Every structure is written in C-alpha cells, then in structure tokens.
Amino acid sequence: MSLSRRSSAIAASAVLAASSILGLGASPASAASVTPSCAADAVLGITSATYHFMWDNATWFHDGPGGSVTGTVQTQRTISATISAGAEVSTDELVVAAKATVSSSATKSLVTTLGHTYTHTIPAADYGNLKYGGWGYSVSWTYEYRQSNCVIKVLQKGTGQVPTVAQGWYYYNTTS
Incomplete structure (x- = not known):
C-alpha cells in the first residue's frame, strides 16, 4: 500500500474512531462498549532530517598557505543511500519516505559528474580544501x-x- 494511501486510511480510521467515541455517528448504548478501529498497517516515518554534504570519498584537493586551490573531478563515483545496520527497513523504503516527506529530489544514488572544475581563493595564512560530492539528508526514522x-x-x-x-564542491579552510 502506498504511503499516501496508508496515511489516508489511517486518517479515515482516526476520524471514524473519534466520531464513534464523541457520539457523532450512531449512538452506542454506552461509551464503554465503543472499540476504536484503525487501519492495521506498518508505517515508516522520517522523524528528523538535516541537509548536509556527502563527500564522494575520492575527490579532495588541499593547497596553501594562501593563493588558490583548484580541483577537477577525475573519478566518477556513486554516492548511495545508506541505513543503520540491522534495519528491517530497506534503503528503497527509506528513499521513498524521504522523497515524500523531506525532499522530492531525494534519490537512491547519485553518480558524480566527470570534468567539473572549481577554483577558490585561499586566505593568506590558511590552507584551502576542496571536496566534491553530493548534497543530501541525514535522517532519523521510526518503523511502527x-x-x-x-x-x-x-x-x-x-x-x-x-x-x-x-x-x-565543498570548500573549507584549515590552519595546516
């Protein structure tokens, strides 16, 4: 069942249960005999998400002190969705949930572009660092x-x- 159908079914069940309890539907003999009813289903939900840089673990340039640093992507790499060890939830399910609730641009994997070049000026006393990768989300989830x-x-x-x-590209300064 799709996430939107699950949400709709859960919402409808909650409304029906609430109307029965509040007496908005047919009146039962006593409130104690009313049993709430919900759609039984397993649901994956994203509880928090933080946008951050996901390095490709290959492209890193370091230069200085001062001057400039230039980097060119020379190795095509894949940055993939990951999930905590031992999870009964698949990365496919996690990506679907993230796409629905966090960002429509969420994807299972990203392949970096070859030949992308970037230059950045380094402050006089510092060293410049360039890393290449993708932008994504660090998420916390619950499966209920x-x-x-x-x-x-x-x-x-x-x-x-x-x-x-x-x-x-992601640029940052260091002192060494």
Whole structure:
C-alpha cells in the first residue's frame, strides 16, 4: 500500500474512531462498549532530517598557505543511500519516505559528474580544501505497526543518509 494511501486510511480510521467515541455517528448504548478501529498497517516515518554534504570519498584537493586551490573531478563515483545496520527497513523504503516527506529530489544514488572544475581563493595564512560530492539528508526514522485497535507499537528506530540530485564542491579552510 502506498504511503499516501496508508496515511489516508489511517486518517479515515482516526476520524471514524473519534466520531464513534464523541457520539457523532450512531449512538452506542454506552461509551464503554465503543472499540476504536484503525487501519492495521506498518508505517515508516522520517522523524528528523538535516541537509548536509556527502563527500564522494575520492575527490579532495588541499593547497596553501594562501593563493588558490583548484580541483577537477577525475573519478566518477556513486554516492548511495545508506541505513543503520540491522534495519528491517530497506534503503528503497527509506528513499521513498524521504522523497515524500523531506525532499522530492531525494534519490537512491547519485553518480558524480566527470570534468567539473572549481577554483577558490585561499586566505593568506590558511590552507584551502576542496571536496566534491553530493548534497543530501541525514535522517532519523521510526518503523511502527499501527494495530487495528489504534495502539502504535514501535518496531524499530534508526538513522540513514539519503542523497539528492544536487552535487558540487565543498570548500573549507584549515590552519595546516
């Protein structure tokens, strides 16, 4: 079942349960005999996301002190989505959840572009560093089972890295 259909089903169940409890639907003999009803389903949710640089683990240029640093991408690399070890959730499911709730540009993997060149001026006493990679999200997630009686049971929690389609250079200064 798609994430949007799950959300709709859960919302509809919650409305039905609330209307039964509040007496907006058919009136039961007593409120104690009303049993809430929810759509039973397992749901993956992103609980937090931070945008950050994801280095390609190959392209790094260091120069100085002072002057300039120039870098050119000479090796095509793949930056892939990752998920915490032992997770019952797949990276595909994590990317779908991130695409739906964090950024529509989330992707399972990003292949860096060959030949991209960049030059940056370095302050006189510092060293300049250029790294190439993609931009993506560090996410925290929770995988829950929503029971038909509306009780939510957390099955697992974890973290992951999800790249977006954006790529480019990251520059920073160091003293050595």
